[in-house]
Amino acid sequence: MSLSSASSFPSPGSAAMQANANWPAVGALAFGLFGLVTTELLPIGLIPPMAADLGVSEGAAGQAITATAIVAATTGPILVLFSGRLDRQKVVWMLGLCFLIAALLCVFATTLPLLLAARALLGVALGGTWAMAIALAMRLVPEGSVSRALAVIFTGVSIANVIAAPLGSWLSDILSWRAAFAMSAAFALIALTGQVATMPKLPAATPPSLASFRIALRKPAVLIGLATAFFVLCGNTAGISFLRPFLEGGAQINVTTVSLVLLTFGVAGFFGNLLGGALSARSPALAAGCGALAIAGATAALASQGQLLAVVFVATAVWGIGFGAFPVAISSWNAQAAPDQAESAGALLSTSFQLAIAGGGVLGGLMIERLSETAPIYTAGVAALVGAAVVLLIGRPSERRRTSHQVQRS
Structure with missing residues (x-):
């Protein structure tokens, strides 16, 4: 987020500095x-x-x-x-x-x-x-x-x-x-x-005015970014919010080790931020999709093999890298999707982030209450897969067409 x-x-020139x-x-x-x-x-x-x-x-x-x-x-x-x-x-x-x-x-x-x-x-x-x-x-x-x-x-x-x-x-x-x-x-x-x-x-x-928000929402690329962000971050919040209950209950890990696992996630996320920025310079869609796929793969491994401590640390690190890379990548996509309505498109993306976090908290709570400690982790993986499909199968082709058009114009 x-x-x-x-x-x-x-932009820097749009306000008195x-x-x-x-x-x-x-x-x-x-x-x-x-x-x-x-x-x-x-x-x-x-x-x-x-x-x-x-x-x-x-x-x-x-x-x-x-x-x-x-x-x-x-x-x-x-x-x-x-x-x-x-x-x-x-x-x-x-x-x-x-x-x-x-x-x-x-x-x-x-x-x-x-x-x-x-x-x-x-x-x-x-x-x-x-x-x-x-x-x-x-x-x-x-x-x-x-x-x-x-x-x-x-x-x-x-x-x-x-x-x-x-x-x-x-x-x-x-x-x-x-x-x-x-x-x-x-x-x-x-x-x-x-x-x-x-x-x-x-x-x-x-x-910005309400009109600028309406113009941004009419752009397909903006909608692709909003949908991708919502799916990935909603699922991610469902999983990460209840990671500690999963580790303590499902994986039977003590509190001290849980703190180390969460620290691993955070440190990996920091490096994921850097990686996401580097990849986004080449292709925001590809960077966002890879980040979402990393979340999906890591959560699947964690949910299915969470009884192995080595798997817990490795999967959590991969999850952190994917989650760290994703916000940077989807923000870069958002900037390219509506360069003339940057403020409005950015505000919409920020709202999508927060709604996804809210929805993920509710979804994860329902999953852990009605199913098990593992259910929120699986939810994170499924939602990340859906988000990856949206940005890679729909967004990536449009990105290629836009890039090709810009090259031809130059």
Whole structure:
């Protein structure tokens, strides 16, 4: 979900940028997004202890991920469309305050409804910040420094993807699951303090219109990308959200080893990000398809041979590489699909990501409740296969035709 936005915001020349780079503000923005993504993903490593403490099933506890994703899916586009008159400095501060309050509410939640309400508030902060972060970074530095500013943002998100699940699992093991959210509250306080201290006044640029969204949705390539993203990420969320219950229950792995497995997934995902970027430069469709196939193969091996520890680590690493590569690849596809409506197409893709995460959390919860710990893992594989078929069998031929046409024109 995390690298989907690079192409979804204005080009550097479309908004007034500073003559001098404001790197402290970029850093504060990047740290805030790092904290938000870390907090979004924490429940992946916390579902069993959260469920036990709150007195609910693991499937119900898994909806903590769903609540955040549903709200984030709607908050981002709404903010892009309707916050044009607000100074972005104040918007960033308000979203940072929402993050802090949400994290504190998670720490003190004593029932599942209270936890879900806190996670919904987190979705407001996440969706709004993610919708604005790249465009803000482009306005905080001169045009020649934009790539470096974006690299700072994406590095923070990549680190969050690596540490969130294993760190949450480790903290819940030595302290409690509430300690993990207390850490998030500390992240939120640091980020908000930095943003208040460094963020300059940023008069709003004009957001995209509803007409631009309609034009983007009429493009077949955009629809192919949205469908592929939804299938792959919905299935992936169903599987990864309930990976810890599978490892502890189905594979009979202890908590310490579970943390190592989740760390393996995160580290592999970081390298998958790099690989996805390199492959996407040649063919976004092929890169997205290969990432989806890697997820399908790895989850099939994990579900069928998960009793072997070596298979668990290897399959999880391959899964992480595939998942790390996929968002970068599908974002590159999205950028090429609608270059004239980059903001709108990017907002649509971001919404597709969050809806897929929400749907995956619900689907995985139903699977583990009604079938077994293995069912969500198989679900991830089947959904990834469907997504791979869409982008490789439908998207790849259209990509070849588009490339051939561009070569002929040049």
